[in-house]
Amino acid sequence: MEFVHSFGFFTLLSLISPIDASDSWSYSGNTGPSYWVNSYATCGGSSQTPINLEGGEYDPNLGNITFTGYSAADSGTTYILENNGHTAKVGFQSSTSMSISDGGLSGTYKVLQFHAHWGRNGSGEGSEHYKDGKPYPAEIHIVHYRNSYADSTAAVDQPEGLAVLGIFLEQGSVENTKYSPFINALSNIPDSGQNFTMSGFALGDLLPSDTSKYFRYSGGLTTPPCYESIVWTVFNEPVSLSMTQMDALRTLNYEDGSTMQDNTRPLQNLNGRDITASWDGAHHVAVSFALILLVFVFHLF
Protein backbone atom coordinates (compact mmCIF):
# COMPACT_ATOMS: atom_id res chain seq x y z
CA MET A 1 0.00 0.00 0.00
CA GLU A 2 1.24 3.36 -0.94
CA PHE A 3 0.12 6.31 1.11
CA VAL A 4 0.26 9.77 -0.42
CA HIS A 5 2.86 11.70 1.52
CA SER A 6 0.94 14.18 3.57
CA PHE A 7 1.74 17.78 2.87
CA GLY A 8 3.12 18.33 6.36
CA PHE A 9 5.35 15.30 6.21
CA PHE A 10 6.59 16.23 2.77
CA THR A 11 7.35 19.81 3.80
CA LEU A 12 9.19 18.63 6.89
CA LEU A 13 11.35 16.28 4.85
CA SER A 14 12.19 18.99 2.32
CA LEU A 15 13.32 21.19 5.19
CA ILE A 16 15.59 18.67 6.83
CA SER A 17 16.88 16.98 3.71
CA PRO A 18 17.91 18.28 0.31
CA ILE A 19 16.53 15.07 -1.18
CA ASP A 20 12.93 15.12 -2.35
CA ALA A 21 10.83 12.80 -0.19
CA SER A 22 9.73 10.89 -3.26
CA ASP A 23 13.37 10.15 -4.12
CA SER A 24 14.41 8.79 -0.77
CA TRP A 25 13.19 5.24 -1.32
CA SER A 26 12.72 2.87 -4.21
CA TYR A 27 12.26 -0.81 -5.02
CA SER A 28 15.86 -1.60 -5.94
CA GLY A 29 19.49 -0.75 -5.26
CA ASN A 30 20.68 1.11 -2.19
CA THR A 31 17.33 2.81 -1.62
CA GLY A 32 15.45 -0.51 -1.97
CA PRO A 33 13.26 -2.28 0.62
CA SER A 34 16.08 -3.67 2.76
CA TYR A 35 17.41 -0.11 3.29
CA TRP A 36 14.08 1.55 4.13
CA VAL A 37 14.53 0.83 7.84
CA ASN A 38 17.61 3.09 7.95
CA SER A 39 15.50 6.17 7.21
CA TYR A 40 12.12 4.89 8.42
CA ALA A 41 12.51 2.93 11.67
CA THR A 42 8.92 1.65 11.61
CA CYS A 43 9.75 -0.40 8.50
CA GLY A 44 11.60 -2.70 10.93
CA GLY A 45 8.50 -3.20 13.10
CA SER A 46 6.85 -6.49 14.00
CA SER A 47 3.45 -6.00 12.26
CA GLN A 48 4.57 -5.24 8.74
CA THR A 49 2.96 -5.89 5.35
CA PRO A 50 2.84 -7.77 2.98
CA ILE A 51 2.52 -11.34 4.26
CA ASN A 52 1.68 -14.78 2.92
CA LEU A 53 -2.04 -15.42 3.52
CA GLU A 54 -2.45 -19.02 4.55
CA GLY A 55 -4.68 -21.02 6.87
CA GLY A 56 -7.00 -18.15 7.81
CA GLU A 57 -9.05 -19.17 10.85
CA TYR A 58 -12.78 -18.73 10.19
CA ASP A 59 -14.21 -15.82 12.16
CA PRO A 60 -18.03 -15.83 11.92
CA ASN A 61 -18.12 -12.29 13.30
CA LEU A 62 -16.48 -10.82 10.19
CA GLY A 63 -19.47 -10.95 7.84
CA ASN A 64 -19.96 -9.03 4.63
CA ILE A 65 -18.43 -5.61 4.12
CA THR A 66 -20.93 -2.83 3.35
CA PHE A 67 -19.83 -0.73 0.38
CA THR A 68 -21.35 2.73 0.26
CA GLY A 69 -21.20 4.80 -2.93
CA TYR A 70 -19.27 2.07 -4.72
CA SER A 71 -21.90 1.21 -7.33
CA ALA A 72 -21.80 4.39 -9.43
CA ALA A 73 -19.38 7.19 -10.30
CA ASP A 74 -19.11 9.64 -7.40
CA SER A 75 -19.95 13.16 -8.56
CA GLY A 76 -18.77 14.53 -5.21
CA THR A 77 -15.07 14.15 -6.05
CA THR A 78 -12.64 14.32 -8.96
CA TYR A 79 -10.73 11.20 -9.97
CA ILE A 80 -7.10 12.27 -10.28
CA LEU A 81 -4.78 9.69 -11.77
CA GLU A 82 -1.12 10.24 -11.01
CA ASN A 83 2.24 8.64 -11.72
CA ASN A 84 3.92 9.39 -8.40
CA GLY A 85 7.17 7.65 -9.27
CA HIS A 86 6.26 4.49 -7.36
CA THR A 87 2.85 3.51 -8.74
CA ALA A 88 -0.23 4.65 -10.65
CA LYS A 89 -2.60 6.14 -8.12
CA VAL A 90 -6.14 7.51 -8.36
CA GLY A 91 -6.82 9.99 -5.56
CA PHE A 92 -10.15 11.31 -4.24
CA GLN A 93 -11.14 14.35 -2.22
CA SER A 94 -12.55 14.24 1.29
CA SER A 95 -15.89 15.34 -0.17
CA THR A 96 -16.36 11.81 -1.52
CA SER A 97 -19.27 9.76 -0.27
CA MET A 98 -17.50 6.45 -0.96
CA SER A 99 -16.87 4.43 2.19
CA ILE A 100 -16.82 0.96 3.71
CA SER A 101 -18.16 -0.35 7.03
CA ASP A 102 -19.17 -3.64 8.73
CA GLY A 103 -17.09 -6.70 7.85
CA GLY A 104 -15.54 -6.60 11.32
CA LEU A 105 -14.39 -2.99 10.89
CA SER A 106 -14.80 -0.89 14.01
CA GLY A 107 -16.21 2.12 12.19
CA THR A 108 -16.76 3.74 8.82
CA TYR A 109 -13.75 4.25 6.56
CA LYS A 110 -13.78 6.81 3.77
CA VAL A 111 -12.05 6.18 0.43
CA LEU A 112 -8.80 8.10 -0.08
CA GLN A 113 -7.12 6.55 -3.12
CA PHE A 114 -6.34 3.33 -4.94
CA HIS A 115 -3.17 2.19 -6.67
CA ALA A 116 -1.50 -0.95 -8.00
CA HIS A 117 1.59 -3.12 -7.59
CA TRP A 118 2.79 -5.34 -10.43
CA GLY A 119 5.63 -7.45 -11.77
CA ARG A 120 7.44 -8.08 -15.03
CA ASN A 121 4.77 -10.12 -16.79
CA GLY A 122 1.28 -11.56 -16.40
CA SER A 123 2.37 -15.00 -15.24
CA GLY A 124 5.09 -14.33 -12.68
CA GLU A 125 5.19 -12.55 -9.35
CA GLY A 126 3.91 -8.99 -8.91
CA SER A 127 1.41 -8.94 -6.04
CA GLU A 128 2.53 -7.88 -2.59
CA HIS A 129 0.50 -10.44 -0.63
CA TYR A 130 0.86 -14.12 -1.44
CA LYS A 131 -1.93 -16.68 -1.06
CA ASP A 132 -1.04 -20.19 0.05
CA GLY A 133 2.61 -19.48 -0.71
CA LYS A 134 2.03 -18.12 -4.21
CA PRO A 135 2.04 -14.60 -5.66
CA TYR A 136 -0.33 -13.21 -8.28
CA PRO A 137 1.02 -11.05 -11.15
CA ALA A 138 -0.48 -7.83 -9.70
CA GLU A 139 -2.51 -6.42 -6.82
CA ILE A 140 -4.79 -3.40 -6.32
CA HIS A 141 -5.00 -1.54 -3.00
CA ILE A 142 -8.01 0.64 -2.18
CA VAL A 143 -7.02 2.84 0.77
CA HIS A 144 -9.59 4.19 3.26
CA TYR A 145 -9.20 6.24 6.45
CA ARG A 146 -11.41 6.12 9.50
CA ASN A 147 -13.96 8.93 9.38
CA SER A 148 -13.57 9.61 13.10
CA TYR A 149 -10.34 11.41 12.19
CA ALA A 150 -10.36 14.93 10.79
CA ASP A 151 -8.46 13.83 7.68
CA SER A 152 -6.21 11.10 6.30
CA THR A 153 -3.09 12.76 7.70
CA ALA A 154 -4.45 12.45 11.23
CA ALA A 155 -5.39 8.80 10.66
CA VAL A 156 -2.32 7.49 8.83
CA ASP A 157 -0.22 6.53 11.86
CA GLN A 158 -3.03 5.64 14.27
CA PRO A 159 -3.96 2.04 15.22
CA GLU A 160 -6.74 1.00 12.81
CA GLY A 161 -6.60 4.49 11.34
CA LEU A 162 -6.65 3.00 7.83
CA ALA A 163 -8.50 0.13 6.18
CA VAL A 164 -7.13 -1.19 2.90
CA LEU A 165 -8.80 -3.60 0.49
CA GLY A 166 -6.39 -5.82 -1.46
CA ILE A 167 -7.47 -7.33 -4.77
CA PHE A 168 -5.36 -9.93 -6.57
CA LEU A 169 -5.14 -9.57 -10.35
CA GLU A 170 -4.53 -12.51 -12.66
CA GLN A 171 -4.09 -12.63 -16.41
CA GLY A 172 -6.90 -14.05 -18.51
CA SER A 173 -7.81 -14.10 -22.18
CA VAL A 174 -10.52 -11.42 -22.32
CA GLU A 175 -10.56 -7.70 -21.70
CA ASN A 176 -12.10 -6.75 -18.37
CA THR A 177 -14.12 -3.72 -19.43
CA LYS A 178 -14.82 -2.83 -15.80
CA TYR A 179 -11.12 -2.01 -15.48
CA SER A 180 -10.92 -0.15 -18.80
CA PRO A 181 -11.46 3.39 -17.42
CA PHE A 182 -8.42 2.99 -15.15
CA ILE A 183 -6.23 0.99 -17.55
CA ASN A 184 -6.97 3.15 -20.61
CA ALA A 185 -6.20 6.36 -18.70
CA LEU A 186 -2.66 5.15 -17.91
CA SER A 187 -1.46 6.29 -21.34
CA ASN A 188 -1.80 9.87 -20.05
CA ILE A 189 0.73 9.47 -17.25
CA PRO A 190 3.81 7.66 -18.63
CA ASP A 191 6.27 9.71 -16.59
CA SER A 192 6.78 10.35 -12.90
CA GLY A 193 5.02 13.52 -11.71
CA GLN A 194 2.34 13.47 -14.40
CA ASN A 195 -1.33 13.51 -13.53
CA PHE A 196 -4.61 13.31 -15.38
CA THR A 197 -8.20 14.03 -14.38
CA MET A 198 -10.24 10.97 -15.26
CA SER A 199 -13.96 10.60 -15.82
CA GLY A 200 -15.64 9.08 -12.82
CA PHE A 201 -16.44 5.38 -12.68
CA ALA A 202 -17.92 2.99 -10.13
CA LEU A 203 -15.22 1.97 -7.68
CA GLY A 204 -17.11 -1.29 -7.16
CA ASP A 205 -16.02 -2.26 -10.69
CA LEU A 206 -12.55 -2.95 -9.28
CA LEU A 207 -13.84 -5.53 -6.79
CA PRO A 208 -14.05 -9.29 -7.40
CA SER A 209 -17.60 -10.59 -7.93
CA ASP A 210 -17.51 -12.40 -4.58
CA THR A 211 -16.53 -9.96 -1.84
CA SER A 212 -17.89 -12.19 0.93
CA LYS A 213 -14.69 -14.26 1.11
CA TYR A 214 -11.70 -12.37 2.44
CA PHE A 215 -8.68 -12.59 4.73
CA ARG A 216 -8.22 -10.16 7.62
CA TYR A 217 -5.13 -9.23 9.62
CA SER A 218 -3.39 -6.22 11.21
CA GLY A 219 -0.52 -4.72 9.28
CA GLY A 220 0.82 -1.54 7.80
CA LEU A 221 1.80 0.52 4.80
CA THR A 222 3.95 -1.49 2.35
CA THR A 223 5.90 1.68 1.55
CA PRO A 224 7.82 4.08 3.81
CA PRO A 225 7.08 5.19 6.46
CA CYS A 226 5.52 1.69 6.98
CA TYR A 227 3.14 2.81 9.75
CA GLU A 228 1.42 -0.16 11.42
CA SER A 229 -1.99 1.44 11.15
CA ILE A 230 -3.91 -0.75 8.72
CA VAL A 231 -6.80 -3.17 9.07
CA TRP A 232 -6.04 -5.33 6.03
CA THR A 233 -8.71 -7.07 3.96
CA VAL A 234 -7.54 -9.20 1.03
CA PHE A 235 -10.20 -10.83 -1.11
CA ASN A 236 -9.90 -14.52 -1.85
CA GLU A 237 -11.20 -14.27 -5.41
CA PRO A 238 -8.86 -12.65 -7.95
CA VAL A 239 -9.95 -10.35 -10.78
CA SER A 240 -8.89 -11.23 -14.31
CA LEU A 241 -7.41 -8.73 -16.81
CA SER A 242 -6.26 -9.37 -20.37
CA MET A 243 -2.57 -9.45 -21.28
CA THR A 244 -2.92 -6.08 -23.04
CA GLN A 245 -4.42 -4.58 -19.89
CA MET A 246 -1.67 -6.04 -17.68
CA ASP A 247 0.98 -4.79 -20.09
CA ALA A 248 -0.49 -1.26 -19.89
CA LEU A 249 0.80 -1.03 -16.33
CA ARG A 250 4.33 -1.51 -17.66
CA THR A 251 4.03 1.44 -20.04
CA LEU A 252 4.66 3.68 -17.01
CA ASN A 253 8.16 4.79 -16.06
CA TYR A 254 9.97 5.37 -12.81
CA GLU A 255 11.59 8.73 -12.19
CA ASP A 256 14.85 7.59 -13.84
CA GLY A 257 12.97 6.67 -17.02
CA SER A 258 13.18 2.90 -16.54
CA THR A 259 10.05 0.71 -16.81
CA MET A 260 7.88 0.79 -13.71
CA GLN A 261 7.54 -2.85 -12.61
CA ASP A 262 8.33 -5.02 -9.58
CA ASN A 263 7.03 -2.17 -7.40
CA THR A 264 6.47 -4.66 -4.61
CA ARG A 265 7.83 -5.02 -1.11
CA PRO A 266 9.10 -8.52 -0.18
CA LEU A 267 7.09 -10.67 2.26
CA GLN A 268 7.37 -9.72 5.92
CA ASN A 269 7.32 -11.96 9.01
CA LEU A 270 3.94 -12.75 10.54
CA ASN A 271 5.44 -12.60 14.07
CA GLY A 272 2.53 -14.47 15.63
CA ARG A 273 -0.23 -12.29 14.22
CA ASP A 274 -3.61 -13.90 13.59
CA ILE A 275 -4.89 -14.27 10.05
CA THR A 276 -8.64 -14.73 10.07
CA ALA A 277 -11.05 -15.49 7.23
CA SER A 278 -14.63 -14.45 6.63
CA TRP A 279 -15.60 -17.90 5.41
CA ASP A 280 -15.32 -21.45 6.63
CA GLY A 281 -12.93 -23.06 4.17
CA ALA A 282 -9.71 -21.08 4.01
CA HIS A 283 -8.32 -23.08 6.90
CA HIS A 284 -9.55 -26.46 5.68
CA VAL A 285 -7.83 -26.07 2.34
CA ALA A 286 -4.52 -25.60 4.12
CA VAL A 287 -5.21 -28.52 6.47
CA SER A 288 -6.16 -30.95 3.69
CA PHE A 289 -3.10 -29.84 1.73
CA ALA A 290 -0.95 -30.66 4.76
CA LEU A 291 -2.66 -34.07 5.01
CA ILE A 292 -2.02 -34.85 1.36
CA LEU A 293 1.61 -33.85 1.86
CA LEU A 294 1.84 -36.06 4.94
CA VAL A 295 0.40 -39.06 3.06
CA PHE A 296 2.78 -38.35 0.21
CA VAL A 297 5.77 -38.21 2.55
CA PHE A 298 4.71 -41.52 4.16
CA HIS A 299 4.57 -43.12 0.74
CA LEU A 300 8.11 -41.98 0.03
CA PHE A 301 9.62 -43.50 3.16
Ligand SMILES: *[C@@H]1O[C@H](CO)[C@@H](O)[C@H](O)[C@H]1NC(C)=O
Ligand atom coordinates in the same frame (compact mmCIF):
# COMPACT_ATOMS: atom_id res chain seq x y z
C1 LIG B 1 7.68 -13.80 -15.84
O1 LIG B 1 8.34 -13.22 -14.74
C2 LIG B 1 8.90 -14.17 -13.85
C3 LIG B 1 9.42 -13.39 -12.67
O2 LIG B 1 8.33 -12.85 -11.99
C4 LIG B 1 9.97 -14.96 -14.57
O3 LIG B 1 10.50 -15.93 -13.70
C5 LIG B 1 9.37 -15.64 -15.78
O4 LIG B 1 10.38 -16.27 -16.51
C6 LIG B 1 8.67 -14.62 -16.67
N1 LIG B 1 7.95 -15.32 -17.72
C7 LIG B 1 7.98 -14.93 -18.97
C8 LIG B 1 7.13 -15.71 -19.92
O5 LIG B 1 8.66 -14.00 -19.36
Ligand SMILES: *[C@@H]1O[C@H](CO)[C@@H](O)[C@H](O)[C@H]1NC(C)=O
Ligand atom coordinates in the same frame (compact mmCIF):
# COMPACT_ATOMS: atom_id res chain seq x y z
C1 LIG C 1 -0.93 17.84 -11.71
O1 LIG C 1 0.17 18.26 -12.50
C2 LIG C 1 0.24 19.68 -12.62
C3 LIG C 1 1.30 19.98 -13.65
O2 LIG C 1 2.49 19.30 -13.38
C4 LIG C 1 0.50 20.29 -11.26
O3 LIG C 1 0.57 21.68 -11.34
C5 LIG C 1 -0.63 19.88 -10.32
O4 LIG C 1 -0.36 20.34 -9.01
C6 LIG C 1 -0.83 18.40 -10.29
N1 LIG C 1 -2.02 18.08 -9.56
C7 LIG C 1 -2.09 17.13 -8.65
C8 LIG C 1 -3.41 16.96 -7.99
O5 LIG C 1 -1.13 16.42 -8.37
Ligand SMILES: *[C@@H]1O[C@H](CO)[C@@H](O)[C@H](O)[C@H]1NC(C)=O
Ligand atom coordinates in the same frame (compact mmCIF):
# COMPACT_ATOMS: atom_id res chain seq x y z
C1 LIG D 1 -22.84 -12.12 2.04
O1 LIG D 1 -22.62 -12.04 0.66
C2 LIG D 1 -22.81 -13.28 -0.02
C3 LIG D 1 -22.37 -13.15 -1.45
O2 LIG D 1 -22.61 -11.88 -1.95
C4 LIG D 1 -24.26 -13.71 0.13
O3 LIG D 1 -24.46 -14.93 -0.51
C5 LIG D 1 -24.57 -13.84 1.61
O4 LIG D 1 -25.96 -14.13 1.77
C6 LIG D 1 -24.26 -12.57 2.34
N1 LIG D 1 -24.39 -12.79 3.77
C7 LIG D 1 -25.15 -12.02 4.52
C8 LIG D 1 -25.20 -12.40 5.97
O5 LIG D 1 -25.76 -11.07 4.09
Ligand SMILES: [Zn+2]
Ligand atom coordinates in the same frame (compact mmCIF):
# COMPACT_ATOMS: atom_id res chain seq x y z
ZN1 LIG E 1 -0.13 -0.62 -2.03
